[in-house]
Amino acid sequence: MQPNLAMAAWLFLGVVWGTNFIFMKWATDLISPSQVVLVRVATGLLPIMVWAAVKRQLRLKHFSHIRHFFVMACLAAAIYYYGFVKGTSLLPSGIAGAISGAIPLFALIVAVVFLPEERLSRHRVAALLVGFLGVFLIAKPFEENIGSTSIAGTLYIIMGSMSLGMSFVYARKFIVPLQIPAAALTTYQLGLAVLVLSVVTDFEGITGIVTDQQALWGLVLGLGVFGTGLAYITYYYIVEKLGAVRASSVTYLPPIVALLIGSVFAGEPITAMDYVAAGLILGGVFLLNRKERI
Numbered sequence: 001m002q003p004n005l006a007m008a009a010w011l012f013l014g015v016v017w018g019t020n021f022i023f024m025k026w027a028t029d030l031i032s033p034s035q036v037v038l039v040r041v042a043t044g045l046l047p048i049m050v051w052a053a054v055k056r057q058l059r060l061k062h063f064s065h066i067r068h069f070f071v072m073a074c075l076a077a078a079i080y081y082y083g084f085v086k087g088t089s090l091l092p093s094g095i096a097g098a099i100s101g102a103i104p105l106f107a108l109i110v111a112v113v114f115l116p117e118e119r120l121s122r123h124r125v126a127a128l129l130v131g132f133l134g135v136f137l138i139a140k141p142f143e144e145n146i147g148s149t150s151i152a153g154t155l156y157i158i159m160g161s162m163s164l165g166m167s168f169v170y171a172r173k174f175i176v177p178l179q180i181p182a183a184a185l186t187t188y189q190l191g192l193a194v195l196v197l198s199v200v201t202d203f204e205g206i207t208g209i210v211t212d213q214q215a216l217w218g219l220v221l222g223l224g225v226f227g228t229g230l231a232y233i234t235y236y237y238i239v240e241k242l243g244a245v246r247a248s249s250v251t252y253l254p255p256i257v258a259l260l261i262g263s264v265f266a267g268e269p270i271t272a273m274d275y276v277a278a279g280l281i282l283g284g285v286f287l288l289n290r291k292e293r294i
Contacts, residue, residue, distance in 0.1 A: 006241035013234045014250045018257020020227045021093035021100075022266055023218035028089035030208045030215055036223070037081045038197040039209070043220050044228025045190040051233050052183035062184060068174050069188040070196075076167035077193035083160020090153030092268035095138055097258020098278035099157045104251065104285050105131040106158065107165035114169045124288060131284020138277035182236050190228070249289070252282060 027036045052058050063069075088096040105128055111118045120128075139154040175185065209216050238247040255278055262268040 006238060009234050009238050010242065010247070010250050011253075013231055013238065014253025015257055016226050016231055016234075017250075018097060018254035019261060020223055020254070021088050021097040021258045022261050023215075023222040023227065024085050024088040024096070025093040025266075026212070026215035027209060027219040027223070028085060030212055031206050032202065033082060033085040033089055034197065034201045035203070035206045035209075036085045036219060037078065038194070038201050039206075039219055040081060040085075040223040040228055041077055041190055041193045041197060043224025044232075045187070045194060047225055047229030048183060048190065048232050049187045052181070052187045055181070055183055057181040057184035058187065059184070062178075062180055062188065065178055065180075066188075066192075068170075068178070069185070070192050071170055072167055072175065072185075072189045073192035073196060075163050075170060077189055078196050079163040080160045080167070083156045083158075083163060087153045087156030087160065090156065091150060092262050092270060093266060094259040094262020094268050094270050095150075095274060096153065096157060097262070098138060098255045098274065098281060099135060099154055100161070100258070101251065101255035101278065101281045101285060102131050102135050103161045103164060104288055105281075106161040107168050108288060110162060110165035110169050114166075115172070127284045127287035129284075130287060131281050134277040134280030134282075134284065136277075137280070138274055183233070186232050251285070255282060 024036060027039075084096070084100065087099070091099075108118075108124065108128065112120055135154065135158075139151050209219060235247065235250075238250065259270060259275065259278055263270045
């Protein structure tokens with residue numbers, strides 16, 4: 001029963017993360033990207049904070065490391081989410097989701113730059129070339145009319161991916177040695193992100209989201225409660241039951257889900273070349289992960 005439940009959680013998480021992009025698209029039609037990120041993080045904080053409290057993982061002594069939590073709040077929440085939301089506002093949601101599949105590739109680049117023990121083998125270089133060819137093709141740099149917008153959207157998602165990649169490196173160097181439970185760490189991280197975003201966000205027009213119930217509930221429930229709070233809880237459960245390697249394979253699902261939703265349900269103009277590019281991105285990540293598992 002336990003393995004079946006864990007696999008169901010794996011599938012749930014892949015679908016939830018894949019639907020995030022259409023919810024971002026709906027929300028940014030009404031309010032600014034920074035407002036979307038603030039609402040997402042604030043509503044996502046609640047379930048993870050309750051979970052950490054139930055597990056009795058929150059400790060006052062943890063706040064002696066608040067400087068590290070602040071860095072993680074910026075890298076793994078505020079900047080990461082903003083890059084993805086802003087990028088999605090400029091791209092079809094399915095395309096944005098497909099580009100997000102390249103996160104492990106960007107994380108590798110950051111790790112190679114900042115961690116001396118990480119090296120670029122021929123296998124890793126091949127994985128990067130395949131994946132980034134897909135990113136290049138999906139950005140459509142040579143197409144008139146949509147070219148500049150597509151490139152800008154792609155660059156914002158790359159910014160978010162690089163920020164998340166930097167958070168992995170920072171966590172590996174400064175957070176992991178602290179041995180703070182994951183739910184507690186995420187609570188501190190998201191809580192500080194809410195404070196940071198509250199300071200830098202212009203609140204003018206934020207009530208515009210209530211004019212569209214679909215966009216409102218997509219933001220609050222889809223992006224916030226499910227896409228952030230419950231997603232973190234589910235991921236921790238999968239890691240515990242299936243292991244980190246199998247849990248990481250969930251990243252293959254969101255780009256596929258996002259493309260299908262964008263094409264089939266949202267009627268977005270997604271071409272055959274977009275699917276080829278998405279395949280190259282996932283192929284690069286597959287090659288990278290395959291090597292890491294040997």
